[in-house]
Amino acid sequence: METTNKSLMLLIDKRIDEPGGIVRLRLRAPDGAPLPPFTAGAHLDVHVRDGDIDLWRQYSLCSDPACNEFYEIGVLRDPNSRGGSETLHRIAREGETLEIEGPRNHFPLHEEAPQSLLFGGGIGVTPMIAMARRLQVLGKEFTLHYCTRSRSLTAFQSEVEAAGLSDVVVYHYDDDVGTTLDLHAELAGARGESHIYVCGPQGFMDWVISHAQAFGISDDRIHREFFSASVDVSGDVFEVVAEKSGVSVSVSAGDTIAKSLSRAGVKVEVKCEEGVCGTCVADVLEGEIDHRDHFLTEDEKQEGDMMCVCCSRAKGKRLVLDL
Template sequence: MTSNIDNTLIHVTVTRREDQTDEIAVFDLSAADGNVLPAFEAGAHIDVVLGPELIRQYSLSNAPGSSSYRLGILNDPNSRGGSRQIHAELKAGAEVQISAPRNHFPLEMDAEHSLLIGGGIGITPMIAMAYALKAANKSFELHYCSRSEAKAAFLEELKREFGEQLVLHFDDAGDTGRINPKLLCAEAQPGTHLYVCGPGGFMDWVIEQAKAAGLPDKQIHFEYFNAEVDISGEAFEVYAEASDVTVQVGPNESIATALKAAGVKVQMSCEEGVCGTCICDVIEGIPDHRDHFLTDEEKEDNDQIALCCSRAKSARLVVDI
């Protein structure tokens, strides 16, 4: 089975909590045993373990090289429990387990110019990227899109640290203040790379606009943390070779759910096809990819599948779990 997860957990303490808006809290984490936390690169995220079946991913928002980890977490009204629990329970002094940092959203440091676009809480990885680019004396712009100034966290820090490189876009300021990704990309110098994170619909729109402006796919980078998934489709059979278990996956059932019901241990986290925790090797059959984690090239290879959301185009799949 392909594993994207380092199972070694780190025990950390919340050394500071600051509620910066009525919806966003910022948490500083340090190792509970006083040791130095593992180094991280811009774009990295960690898993926060909130319970046996409740693991959530959050981007690190401070400058790479920092001695602590900083998270900005939205108390999402559509939360499946993670953010609500964090906002309710993680006060200063609280302890929690996390994973080591992982980075599926790295910076291309050789880019001629970088456009960093954060929508809402999607600003968090962009802050770390802006710090890395500033430290390397690279050309970049940091665009922060929010419903209003009152809903935007980190503002004073961003204004202080990034000055003219920071461009603020508030919905309540009217059309003149709204971001125009197509124009930004059309006017960008050759070799510009775009990075975007935020709500799924916002990201889809920015990516579509960037492509319409002619920015090559390889210069468009993104990371989904929430996504709508459609697990419906025709029933099919899955044989878990390592476990020697065969299951029927129903029309509105995920492969992971069917396997777990049959006693197969499946590692899962997001359950939305964005984190990669449940990625598994495909030995036989053709996957119907529904995830936002695998690249287009990886999907074309058809040798991996996200068990939490993807289905099968063939009547039978054989997977290595």
């Protein structure tokens, strides 16, 4: 898991409006200096600020990991979001700057795998494009399945062609039955040590993951990255003790640990607020955790010594955190 808190102000060098309400942004250092290197699957934390909007959002890098002259990200305009993507679509203009942190990689590519199957749903294809570029350089066997609503709404087609990936990308369109993804056949043909990667809307990801598990593919070979997720903050009241700070708070139903601690003066850095980015992970010293995030692996959740405090809760009456 590759993580960095490096902060940069980057210039929007190029804005490309893609089909399907997606904008592709090319970011460079204002002085033209090389950017920090990244690995396939990495993302940037982007600070989105305009008026009352002040949010951090995560966007996967779709550019070539071998190139450090610029970064490229894709941003879907989502009217049902909390305003981050709408704002970024509005304010992102060539010549403007954006504050970013990263790159970070919580979705790394396992380069030693003999075969990789990449499944990208809509905007979830962005990290897959970077993975495909890297796998192509390595000469590995792989296929990228790119699922969208319609051919006319499919972004990044010119990018896929320019990168020489046309022969390894298979397009699937919801409105064209002739292109339907036969997930059963694809997984049935996977080799014993194949690795599966999936990113996209939650329903799409659940579909791919459940089928992969049904085929007996072990969890350590099923890799996933959520862009967003619904957050359930219901439950009973419980106590949280921030041991280092000497603070104890009560977390009610509908509230979160992070917000409760913040009101008591214990600052916890939070970015996505949906349990997908891992910024708010805290060590747990005592208590049983009700994990509700999509960031920690199943093994990490079973260990029971860390949690995402932006969304997860306690199974019992008390948690003690190393904060």
